[in-house]
């Protein structure tokens with residue numbers, strides 16, 4: 001069996017998805033996602049200019065060797081652009097293998113360990129009242145877990161994860177379009193004063209059962225994060241995410257000395273080496289890496305197994321930063337992983353997105369039910385894809401009130 005051709009598509013409804021399609025001499029094709037949010041053309045160029053030419057003629061069933069060939073074979077290893085490109089290739093090869101086996105992918109990992117995988121939705125508000133309504137809306141839809149993000153009183157612009165306009169859901173591409181990053185103002189003191197009060201209101205209103213998550217988005221210093229974790233303990237968060245910048249794992253030692261709040265980190269990681277210390281020293285409770293930037297299924301599965309050895313559970317990144325193909329890859333791992341924790345669920349599941357990526361994966365009552373179709377169980381409609389083209393966008397930049405640049 002041989003790979004005969006591969007093509008990359010960039011674009012999508014309200015979002016620049018980077019989709020790889022690998023064709024074989026047996027008519028079976030595989031799909032992968034290389035969407036690197038607001039840098040989408042870069043993994044696409046790496047695939048087109050360097051990787052696809054090396055794929056042609058290879059046996060697509062040798063996904064391990066192909067992964068090693070690209071990762072170890074490169075003198076300059078890793079990084080989000082390269083890992084997103086390898087990730088797309090790897091997903092497509094697993095898709096082909098499972099289609100050849102005529103099985104849903106999770107069967108190749110060892111079958112299903114659960115009927116449905118717990119997901120969390122994003123509740124948000126420009127103020128607390130709006131956030132409370134947003135949480136209630138998700139609870140009515142059956143969600144059992146929600147991430148809660150709220151505008152901070154007195155902060156000149158909305159805090160991370162919150163739409164700038166009241167009543168408007170955050171859209172990770174349309175909000176960020178333009179020729180330069182939008183700038184936000186951050187004030188740690190106001191944030192630290194407000195969040196415990198907000199969590200008190202939320203717990204009081206929604207009771208004990210609803211699982212609550214909060215994303216700090218790398219904004220705190222280690223001591224501040226330790227203080228916040230301690231203050232939030234009475235509200236029993238499911239997790240506190242990215243309390244400090246992820247590139248400094250040692251900061252977590254200080255946080256762990258002071259609080260038992262569960263910690264989730266890893267959405268900006270792109271390899272096992274980024275995760276290793278946090279997992280081995282048990283400095284986190286959930287690992288957030290994604291199938292896309294994390295080098296695909298082959299590499300992610302290795303991380304899941306390392307995490308299991310240290311009682312760290314999964315909580316893969318699932319913001320609309322990735323396409324439904326990546327979400328499908330993670331859904332098969334979630335169905336199998338003995339140490340599954342939760343899945344972030346925020347694909348832009350509009351009719352346009354469903355038309356571009358048809359699938360039988362579904363979320364019901366707060367659980368993700370993986371498709372039983374052979375392979376990843378998601379398709380790609382090329383005629384739909386022709387309706388879209390690339391649109392440039394940037395993540396915002398955060399500054400303190402005096403102008404000092406801060407972590408976004």
Ligand code: GCO
Nearest residue numbers: 037215217267318319321344
């Ligand atoms: C999350 C993330 C996202 C990121 C986005 C960046 O927890 O879902 O923090 O919201 O900001 O994926 O591209």
Ligand code: MG
Nearest residue numbers: 215241242267
């Ligand atoms: Mg996050």
